[in-house]
Amino acid sequence: MTLSLFRPAAAAAVAALALALAACGNRDHIAVARPDSGAVVVGTVKYNGEDVHYALVVVQGADGSTSAGMIDEEGRYRVPNAPVGEVRVGVNTNAARGVYQTALMRGGAMTGSPEGGKSGRKKVSLKFIDVPVKYLDPAQSGLSTTVAKGENTYDIVLHK
Numbered sequence: 593m594t595l596s597l598f599r600p601a602a603a604a605a606v607a608a609l610a611l612a613l614a615a616c617g618n619r620d621h622i623a624v625a626r627p628d629s630g631a632v633v634v635g636t637v638k639y640n641g642e643d644v645h646y647a648l649v650v651v652q653g654a655d656g657s658t659s660a661g662m663i664d665e666e667g668r669y670r671v672p673n674a675p676v677g678e679v680r681v682g683v684n685t686n687a688a689r690g691v692y693q694t695a696l697m698r699g700g701a702m703t704g705s706p707e708g709g710k711s712g713r714k715k716v717s718l719k720f721i722d723v724p725v726k727y728l729d730p731a732q733s734g735l736s737t738t739v740a741k742g743e744n745t746y747d748i749v750l751h752k
Contacts (some may be wrong), residue, residue, distance in 0.1 A: 626657055626673075630741040633661075633671040637683055640751040643667045644721045646695075648687035649748070651739070652680045652730035674739050681737065682730035683748060685723050692720045719752060723750050 625710045633651055637644040645667055650660045652677025661671040727750055737746045 604722055612680060616693050629659075629673050631674045631676050631739050631744060632675045632742070633659075633669075633679075633737075633739055633746050635669060635742045635745050636667055637663060637669065637710040637748045637750065639721050640752060641722045642719075642721055644683070644685070644723065644750075645687060646688035646692040646720055647723070648684040650682040650684060650730050652682070653674060654678055658680050658730070662691065674744070678732035679737060679739050680733065681735040681746070681748065682733050683727045683735070683750065685721065686728070689720070724752065 607719045633649075637647055637649065645663055645665070647662055647663050649663065649671055650658055651670040651671045651674045652658045654677055655675070657675050659671050659674045661669050677682075727735065735748060737744070
């Protein structure tokens with residue numbers, strides 16, 4: 593069994609842990625499963641013009657409900673079951689440090705399909721871009737957008 597089979601599970605575990613830790617700070621908040629919203633938020637994250645490859649993107653609805661997704665090896669994030677309406681967005685690079693360390697240990701992240709051998713695959717930058725803490729919390733980040741049912745593209749541009 594190769595390490596590449598563990599990538600989706602590792603990313604999901606990191607995302608779940610990050611959300612659990614974030615919820616621990618507010619004892620009045622209890623996570624409740626909600627019905628599928630039918631909304632997905634996708635996009636890229638840039639910080640001072642550079643692509644961010646290791647981060648958890650958190651989308652928070654007006655009712656406090658949240659959904660999250662990791663940036664993949666191609667530099668795109670996907671947040672399924674996102675809250676619908678006006679939402680606030682956070683970018684958490686601390687939650688992705690483990691994913692970054694895993695990429696370093698395996699010698700670099702690759703994009704493309706492994707079935708075709710090395711053709712069509714390219715190495716992704718192993719540079720870890722640590723965005724400022726102000727972007728971590730959706731309520732404090734200043735990032736917001738409107739989400740409708742279906743796929744919504746929101747490319748995030750962060751500055752110092």
